Amino acid sequence: MPTRALGLTSAVIALSLALSSCGLVRDLTPGEGEGEEETTSEEAAQEVSAEDVELPFVRQGRMFVEGGNDVAVEITVDALEHNGEYLMLDISRNILEHITGEEISYAGAPLRLVDPVSGEVLLPIDNKEHGEPYGSYFIEGSDLVPIHENLPAPIRTYFPAPSEDVEFLTLTGMTAGHVPGIPVSYVDEFTQLPEPDVHDYIDPETWVINGELPEDEIVYPETPPEPGLDTTEFVQSMESFVDGSTASTTRAGDQETIALHADNMFEFDEAEPTDDAVDTIHEAAQSLRENLGEGVEITIVGHTDGKGTVDYNQTLSEERAEAVRELLEEELGSGFTLTTEGRGSEELLAEEGGDDDEEARARNRRVEFTYQVPMSDTGSEEGDSGLDAAKRHVGPPAPYFEELDLFATVTHNDLDLNVYPLVRDGAYLFQMVGFQNSTLSDLEADLEGDEASLPGSPQQYTEGTMGGFRLAEPDSGIIRYVIRIRTGEGEYEDFADEILTLSPGEEYLALSVFPAPAPEVEEMTLYAGAFGEITGVPVQQ
Template sequence: MPTRALGATSLVIALSLALSSCGLIRDLDPEHTQEEPAAEEPTQEVSAEDVELPFVRQGRMFVEGGNDVAVEISVKALENNGEYLMLDISRNILEYITGEDVTYAGAPLRLVDPVSGEVLLPITSEEHGEPYGSYFIEGSELTPVHEEIPSPIRRYFPAPSEDVEFLTLTGATAGHVPGIPVSYVDEFTDLPEPDVHDYIDPETWLMDNELPEELVYPETPPEPGLDTTGSVQSMESFVDTTTASTTRAGDREVIALHADNMFAFDEAEPTDEAAGTIREAAQSLRENLVEGAEITIIGHTDGKGADDYNQTLSRERAEAVRELLEEELGTGFTLTTEGRGSDELLAQEGGNDDEQARARNRRVEFSYEVPMGQTGSEEGGSGLDAAKRHVGAPAPYYEELDPFTTVTHNDLDLNVYPMVRDGAYLFQVVGFQNSTLSDLEADLDGDEASLPGSPQQYTEGTMGGFRLEEPDSGIIRYVIRIRTAEGEYEDFADQILTLSPGEEYLALSVFPAPGPEVEEMTLYAGAFGEIPAVPVR
């Protein structure tokens, strides 16, 4: 490889990779050839000690201000020293990047415990705002670009709350990489050689020697005792039926009974049908909780009417439900009630789906905590279908999947891949492909993208309109939301940006898993419409 200058003539690229959280400084080379290294075959075994790395993924990287490029990510190691995780990966840019002031705009890097739903983010230094781990100039987001030369990168994460054998990697063009074995160590593995600074001067950005086949960047590991709560998030799921819905986030679960099925208009006296619904809810609570648990019963109204009236009605309905629930559960649980009127609307009222939105907001909730390690009810219970938790083993690593089908909307092809059951979740990979000869904006909006009266926070984002339906039961499963440490939400679905012609851009969306007997699901893919019988691996 010829010697390259990295000085004033270079293109400066502020490429904040979620993977490396590093900007890129261009190393100019008029010649470019692409050689795609072959992925190694991993061993898929139940024990983490027997699984061989690396795991390899290829995808296209969104690059604003320049050309999108193919990137290969190799997962080389994941070590746990009891306080932190060290992720050792390698990034190989397979195509030549052009453009100035280029910015990466893809999904952030995440490690996920697919059983508990805990989400871990790279730990960031308070001193300079960059993640702990690999750097070229410490505290700077800038790093050189090396096409077709793998650049090993380390990132540090909080250790998961529970000891786990496998974690799942998502984001940063890696897509869905399940079954990464966790190695428990006393000390993290030392960096190998050679150091990138043996070849590139960080003061002048000039290359002194021909680059080797693989580079190593220096790193700053986190010091012991850091507060990492801001790097720990939880997945929030939403499962819906005509009778009830269930929201889960971390160790908090909320079963919401649709009030219109239980009360007449403006009434607080339960209907005859309400007793059956309460009986099913009580069975779900027995299956989900240990005796002695605290359950808060919360009444809600829609936005119509005076605040005082709504507050009174919601409290009276909560009290009526408590009396019925106590008859079913007995005295083994602590039951408290609250009325919140119209203070916490789930669906936005006043739109074309106003009637359905108001019906969604009229509800009575059961709120309680479940230990993170508890896997839920046995199959075939007689409780509410929406309240059943389905937690399987972490998925093993897989190299690739073939598309199940392709659908088209406004010159945009959607390649739908089989869903992968991973712990308590389904990971759905789709491929967006521009069939025109010019750049194309992905337009996935439209009234058909969501059901009337859907909760607003589960229908936002590019792929927020995606949802799953079980063919036999009709249960609806929405895209997972991630709750940040600040209490804000983002959907666990990749954002789709401007698409270049011809190339496929893989994107990931995540849903709560159905029971193990479900082998296929109907995918409602926003503007692409209904896609039946998508297989579940």
């Protein structure tokens, strides 16, 4: 036995390790017997309560490591408890391969708990004194912990409670982190960990191992959060963007914006609505009635492209907003408060002046409706009127699954992309893909390509490693972009894993998240950046 700890890594790494699938097929059958009535996953999810689901859940996969070699890990989700103020997550981590390096770090997406119905994203709560998460530690206030190969280590992490009581939450993290259907246990007090014993085996002053490590488990001390903490900064929201031929819809938290494409409603440089505009406004009004109750304030904002003078664009945007308000008021009646603004070319969505200048300018010419909706609102699935791009489709949380069958493999520049079925989870589709280096050397993933973004796409939805990924509904052509997470005022990051240097041979699983289509949509077309178009990707209901 060596006289030093096996290596160092950060506490954040220990708490946000790769939660990769150990095969990726979910068994949706109700039983083994013949003649049993088939049950849909939605019916099953509605019938199953958290008390009916037993932990642990287990995942295996590969972890990106900086300063050492990538390794296989196994994560076991043991408990998720809610004491009325905080969530407590118990997982255990087991590194399954020999790891090299002295001080190493894990590079990847942070550990997150997600309410897939409301779109709330919960992050581990940091201790303000030293900036490290509450929960398990080796030396309090330090981000360094020993690495134990083939020895499970229980890791405890604390999160804010979700805004509403929920039965199930989804866990995500780097390297294939989609673990849906984790049952939430409501308790008066959190379960106590066993007596910590890590310092009996590893000296916290010298990091020298004393004798033999145990064979079954090693336990760390922990610091729980004190009552009454302000956890606002650890609660984030998902922003979705859905794009159709006549309108696009953005939803971030409880704010929703429908953007009508102005070129479908006005002649060039005109503020008088066309005949087609009347039909578009009728559909928009129907969508608003479906999504909102009376009394909501709706702000109507006109926008132009960057061509023309500032004064001219400002006036045109104001006149178009007012013309749309008049039509919308005729459709909605007096039950809503309608206000108008013109912002000219101040808020361009797409960058103008490039090869797609014409499409970018068309994207920027728009009239928007902005309003507040309840976080718990599920929208209406009835009828076929209204703007398809404005419909919200919210189902129950997905059940936990063991595996997903591989759907397709495509190749680009010595890099294989394994595409797995989409999983419908609440209001979102979770897309698992696997990146596999087919060479004999380390490989930097090249995901850019001519199809990485559509001409005129909003810039903020096409940036990042997997930001160019998007989904299209085969029948309607509606495009669904990767979800963005609002991390701060005006700050966002893609809800899609970053792909780092890939070692030869092994598959690295990665996650991207999209807004869900209607329940009857059973397959989607995936546009996977440099990998091109993959049709018929099934949606697991």
